[in-house]
Amino acid sequence: MNSDSKDKTILLVNTGPIKKRFTVQKLKKMGFKVIALNREKNWAQPYVDHWIIADLKNYSESIEQVRLFLTNNPDVHLDGAITFWEESVLLTSKIIDSFHLIGVPFRIARQVRNKYLFREFCQSHGIPAPRHIFIRKRDNLKEVKEKLNYPVVIKPVYGSSSAFVIRTENEQELFEAYDYIQKNISSYPDAAEWDDLKTLVEEYIDGDEVDIDLLLQNGKIKFYSISDNFNKSKGSFFVDSGQAIPSSLPIKDQNDLINMTEEILEKLGIYNGCLHVEAKSTKHGPVPLEVNIRMGGDYVYSYNKTAWNIDLIEYAALIAVGQFVKINRSEVPHRYIIGWDLHPNESGVLAELSNIDYLKKNRNIEEVEIYKTIGDSILVPPEGFESLGWLTVGGENILDAQDNLNAILKLISYKVVKFDPESALGKTERKNRFSPAVLNKNLFIRTAKIEAMKKAGISDLRRLKIGILANIYENPADPIAKYLSQIPLGLENAFKGLGYQVSVINLNNFSEVVDSLKNGDIDIIFNLGEKLYDDISYRSQIAALLDCFQVPYTGSDFSTISRSVDKIYFKKVLSYHEIPTPDWDYAYDLDDEIDDELQYPLIVKPSGVGHCFGISQSSVVTNKEELDREIKRIILEMKRPALIEEYIDGDEYEVYILGNEEENLRILPLSRTIFNGQDKNLWHIYTYESRWLDDKVNENFIRQMPPKNISKRLESLITEIALDTYNILGCKDYGKVDIKVDQKGNPYVIELNPSPWLYDFGTQGIVAAAKLAGIGFNELLEEIIRLSTDRYGHRFKAKNT
Structure with missing residues (x-):
């Protein structure tokens, strides 16, 4: 703990995204009492002592909320304010003015934040400017x-x-x-x-581009460091590619850059802060590009700390609270550092990423930061301005660092599958080199609206145009087809009643689907789709189709759906993560050997289908002959792989979950089916017949919601196992986990449904569970929409440097 910061209180304006975790971690480690002014509580909760919630775009509201907090907490004395987020530097300056804190006044901050005003200032004060x-x-x-x-x-x-x-x-x-x-x-x-x-x-401006990192106190430069930028040109766009520290420019050119920077700061009237200045060294002398009145982003903190052993966060915070700092920079760096940005050549989806953990152990790697995981989109110009992440590499001199970088780049393995909507549909075109494909442009529009809705109230959320994607049949005789047709109509009526613009898109008419998605006038799809080309095994491809069109949608993505529909793959995932599930094996071919250690009775299920399709009382087998019969039926007649698992004799529980990741997950009341009421000669399972066709069999089941007379321990165990399954499989927004409990009270995961039917079945189903929890049908639908928009708003948030 730094004695200069102990008992000091600092206001952090805008936590930024989770990649900025290191900034607030450092403030807390220094001993500061941290007050976060933010639009919501978030990942920074463990490091923040007090939260002030406000609309950061509304400066008056933000300042008033700070003032109100201080009035209501008279024991709290605000010693300083700081931000590490470019979009909040003006608000921070407003706060500095309002509460008489140390920093850059708003009138000056606005002059440097606005690039036109900064050019005008330079021109009028004899400073070179284009x-x-x-x-x-x-x-x-x-x-x-x-x-x-x-x-x-x-x-x-x-x-x-x-x-x-x-x-x-x-x-x-x-x-x-x-x-x-x-x-x-x-x-x-x-x-x-x-x-x-x-x-x-x-x-x-033609010249060598550099960054200058500064610590300034009372008008005196206490520390500076110049780093060389690598070529930022990506065609017509400028993209951060990498930087080397210290600069390799001639000493005279470096001195000229510092003298120019000192002149700018003096004429502007900036006397305190951590600054990040961008400039070019040209044959005619130095030319300023920008003055950023906050610490530089990405690897700026990392490479300054490694090269010079100077902690920019620490000194920036001490300067902000008025503590005098004395900094002795060594004449030569402790290590020569190159920071390198990882950019794919084209926008796409990250399909492969390996060797990262191995790279972190490399002695020449100083730091690695990866922003994306497999399955994430990476948008580069013209579609977006993202990167995979960055790394910093060290060496004994600049040539050594370059050699080490080249060696490490050869070890990095990642693959981005590019977006190719043109070949997918043959309907898009590029009018010029700046035009992203029409589908990519629509992604920008949808994402912007969703991000705005995420920050707005329910009335604004209802401005979204919703498309309900579903399988709809005319006069269906099949009970599943009946429900598939009824559910979207129920949602349509509910959304219209709430004031949404809504349309129903029938997946059974594929040309209609393509036209609706291609037109780009739908903001979000409520994905109820279960069949593509009338085949449920293609269920995951529906989400993949929406991803190709880059249309936000509710529910889980292609990966989660495919892993849940493929029962064999699902069991592999459960086994790998040691989630309790019945012992099992599988067969793709009649010649496949089945593990002879499995204990009869066994149940044989077709993989790649749902709704108990292909499951009957005969699916439970007690000997090798019956086992071979069922495997043959599934492989030859149903044309499906066969999953074989040990039969669990006991009650079945349905666990309904709302939310994404750990911060907003909700478990709805459990549903329980007791099979003891049926014929004693029948196995305790749901079959296609008992689920959909035979009401008499259904009536003999005892259904409870919530379950009666079960121990808290068992209820907690079922809930925890269901949550683990939901999270490990990557479910999004809502889902259902089926669990059977044997006669000894041991729970086993049977299946996962990433998008359970939104239909009121009375004592079963997510609608009934939500109702029991006090969540009405309309409220449930809006909650799913809200969860989805929040998720997309986070996913597509651009990376700030």
Whole structure:
């Protein structure tokens, strides 16, 4: 614990996403009492002493909430404020002004945050700046050819992370770039926090780009470090590629950069803070690009700490609370460091990722940060501005560090399967190099609306256009088809009654599905689909289809559905994670040998189907002859692999779960089926007949919701096992886990249904369980929508540097 920070209270403005965990961890480790001003409580809960919840885009509301907190907590004295998130630097400056704290005043912060105002400031104070034009409307672009020389760069005046920064070589490219920005900028998640979405055009500056990290106190530079940027050009876009520290520029050029920075800060009137300055060293001298009044993102903290043993978070916080700091930087670095960003060549889905844990053990690796997991999308320009992550590599000198980097990059193994909606449908086109495929553009629009809804109230949520995707049959005789047809109509009526715009899309009419998804006017799909081409084994492909169209949808994704439908794969996952499940084996071919250690009676089930299809009383076998008969029936007649598992004699429990991951999971009341009421000669299982056809058999089952006369220990055990199954399989929004309990009270997972039917079956089903928990049908539907929009809002949030 740092004695200078003990008993000090610091306000952290905006925790940022979970990748910023290290910042608040460090503040807490230093001994600060941390107050977080944020739009919601989140992952930072273990490190935060007090929360102040406010709309961070509303400066007045945020300041008033801070003031109210201090009034209600007179024992709390605010010693300083800090942010590590670019979109919150202006709010932080407002707070500094309002509470007379140490930092950069708002009038100055606004001048440097707005790129146009910063260019104007430099020009009026004799500081080199490129010629530039503020673009208020499209017609202003015509002035460029008269006042500027190509190539030019167009960028948002309040942009961050190099998003929408584009180099153009001529007027046609400039107009195309402008149109691309205007169509997509409002859907960029961080843009919601920008004060203005207008753009700036300026002449391109040719030179060596550098970053300058500074610690400034009372107008004196206490520490600085210059790092060289690698080529940021990705075609017409500028993307962070990597940096090397310390700089390899000639000492004179480095001194010129520091002198220029000192002049800028003095003329601006910035006297305290941790700053991240971007500049270029040209043949005509240094030229500033940006002054960021917060610590640099990604690996900036890491490589400064490793190279110079300087902790930017620690000193930034001490400066913010007014503690005098004395910093002695060594003449030479402790280690030469290269930070490297991991960018795929094209947007797509991360399909493979390996060797990361092995790399972390490499003595030349300083740090590795991976943002994505397998199955996640990675959007690079023009579709988005994301990366897989980054790493930092060390060496005894810069050449050694470069050699080590090259060696390590050869060891990294990842594969991104690119989005290819054109080949999928043959319906998209690219008008120019800035135009993402139509489907990708629609992703931006949908994501922006969902992110906005996530932060809004229920009335705004109801502005979403919902598409209900389902299998609908005309006059169906099959009982399953009847339910599949009735359920979407119930949802349609409920959503219309709540004020939503809603449409029903019939999966049995595939051309209708394609047209509805391609048009892009649906914000989110309520996915009730179970069959594709009237085959339930293709159930997971429905989610895959929605992923290809990049349409957000409720419920689990392709991976989870496929693993639950494939009963054999499901059992493999359970066994790997040591989730209790009946001992089992499987057969794809009649020649496959079955484990002779399995104990009869056994039950034989077809894999790749649901709703007890293919299961009868004859499915439970007591000898080898019966076993062979059932395997033959499933493999030859049903054309399915056979799952063989030990029969569990006991009651069956259905566990319904709402939520995503651990922070918002809810277990609804359990449902229990007791089979003792049926014919004693019958096995205690659900068959297709007893589930759907024979009401008399159904009437003999005893169903309880909630279960009666079971111990708390058993109830807790069932719940915990169900939660583990739900989380391990990656269920999303809602789901059901089926568990059988033997005569000794041992629970075993039987199946997982990632999207149970939203139908009121009385003493069974998620609707009945929710009703018992005080959640009405309409409320349940909206809760599923809310869970889904929250999830998509998090998933597509752009990475901030």
